[in-house]
Amino acid sequence: MKRMVCHGDSLTEGADIEPAYRWPSLLENALNIEVVNTGIGGDTTGGLMSRFPTDVVSRKPDTVILMGGTNDLWWDLPVNYVMANLYTMAYQAQYHGMAPLFGMPMPFVLDRVERQPFRQPEKGYHDLQEKIGMLVSRLKIAAADSEIPVLDFHALFMESDGTVPPDCYLEDGLHLNPNGHRKMAVLIADSLRNLFLLP
Numbered sequence: 001m002k003r004m005v006c007h008g009d010s011l012t013e014g015a016d017i018e019p020a021y022r023w024p025s026l027l028e029n030a031l032n033i034e035v036v037n038t039g040i041g042g043d044t045t046g047g048l049m050s051r052f053p054t055d056v057v058s059r060k061p062d063t064v065i066l067m068g069g070t071n072d073l074w075w076d077l078p079v080n081y082v083m084a085n086l087y088t089m090a091y092q093a094q095y096h097g098m099a100p101l102f103g104m105p106m107p108f109v110l111d112r113v114e115r116q117p118f119r120q121p122e123k124g125y126h127d128l129q130e131k132i133g134m135l136v137s138r139l140k141i142a143a144a145d146s147e148i149p150v151l152d153f154h155a156l157f158m159e160s161d162g163t164v165p166p167d168c169y170l171e172d173g174l175h176l177n178p179n180g181h182r183k184m185a186v187l188i189a190d191s192l193r194n195l196f197l198l199p
Helices: 023-031 045-055 070-074 079-095 125-146 178-196
Strands: 003-008 034-037 063-067 099-103
Touching: 003 023, 003 045, 023 034, 023 178, 045 079, 063 079, 063 178, 070 079, 070 125, 079 099, 079 125
Parallel strands: 003 034, 003 063, 063 099
Antiparallel strands: none
């Protein structure tokens, strides 16, 4: 493997984190491959899909991590819509000779995010957290049926009792701090070494 694209929203872009400490950059250093970050804050899976030919296919990567859906669900778009868009990109990736992986959207720290001044989700934060969990559950089942590898960032940041420890998050409760980015990079690097027999 020589090149990877990480395609997503602000959780991929690395909102408010210096580029060198974002998980795609950490992954590039860990695996000694080229890792291109095409995350755009606020983007939906529809936006990811529209950018896919330019941002992903044109770069001819060996593999692509597809992670999105939080912003779709923020606007109360259906889980089926999110899954259809993610699968469209996954199948296009396979058609163009690259291996897709699904990155599961992570949960957020509810008591922090509720204090933020930005616009709330269409149906509130509790509904959004529930729908993210629903997307993760359904996407993991569908991915197993399709033999598409999954990177379970949702489980990485959620305790068994359903709580989300704040130590990996910025003050906004939505985005990860450098510690969270390091945890993501370690999980991805270990997974890719196992999947593709990387050193």
